[in-house]
Amino acid sequence: MIETVTLAQAGFPAAMHQVTLAHYLFISGAMFMLGLIGFLTRRNLIIMFLCTELMFQAAGVALVAFSRFHMNMTGQSFVIFIVTVAAAEAAMALALVVLLFRKRESLDAAEWQEMKG
């Protein structure tokens, strides 16, 4: 018997339904929203940057879910770039936080209010 080999058998168990995709998209949206609320409400600079990482994470969930739905690897490849950007952002942000902390001895974002235009 001749089997037709599709990507579904190569790396993925089976095709995914739109309703299942919607579940993952809701999780992604809810995580992004929590990160956004955290970024707006928290006043500690470190926690604010942690919340941006949370938002990156949510975008990654959506990308991987779409990659699974379309049976296409590009979504997963782009999560690698998300992680790259997150790592670069963490390095820069934390260097800035250390610099600001040494200057004012406080992590409060309101300490730097005079910088707003």
Add this chain to the structure above:
Amino acid sequence: MDQVINPLALYGACALGALGVLLALPRRDGKNPQILGALLASLAGGIVLVAMGLKAGGMFGAGLSPSVYFYVFALMALGASLRVITHPRPVYAALYFVLSILATAGLFLILSAEFMAFALVIVYAGAILITYLFVIMLATQAPTEDLENALTEYDTAAREPVIATASGFVLLAVLSTLMFRGVGELPKAPAINGQALLAEMPRKIESALLAAGSLPSGAKVTFDASGDAKVDFAARTVEIKLADGGTQMVALPKDLSVTNTEMVGFNLLRDHPGSIEIAGVILLMAMLGAVVLSRKQVQLDEDAKERHAKLLAAEFTQGAETNP
């Protein structure tokens, strides 16, 4: 949208969740109904998931609703994210962030993205979070003896909690309405021949044949002009070149298939080589920037100098009192 969730359940859960997150956010006045808020928020998350699961299970048969592990990991991820944004102590917030990353890695495993799941744990939980913990410990005032567990004011008071929560949940409601309306119109996944990648890995085929013992001694898998193996996918056979120069078709081992890591690697290096170069440049510039920023000698502000001097003076007088 009706095929995914009852709109009433979605909007009701959004309102309930907004109330819960609002109560769970840290507040100045000390009366902190954090547990009540967290319960309300997780109840709202549970309502949405249950409503979606019932709809998916009831309308199309149980096969459509995602596995029970999806619900476990989803609730873990959302609960941990809530704790990240509500916990007044930064170290605990960072540790809850690790938990939410582990739950997300679980979701990636369910989505059969094994490579990304483990890369996420290694890079995020292993590397980035350790950096965060280092900076949290470096950049916090040392606790004094009488106030060992003191929390700083900017950690215990949220800024504009009502507006932020309201706008966040309105965003979520609008976003999920649009997403749920849109997913119904997405095209079905095309049936691609995923095993075609196998032809580009003649060495892998060769070692699999060797391991299965179906490769005669001295034989090699033949390449075509572009370096691909000559695989007949319909019959699952591959052409090999015998030691005496003749060719022969050999059956592929039954369990030979393309793995997730190989697919990601091919996609990354063949389809996005430019992006990898740019990612490398981004990382290099971030490293240079971090070094330049943190090397700089910092002059203390007038305020900070004054605070520092007061602290030193207080310590001095205290020391003078205890040992005269």
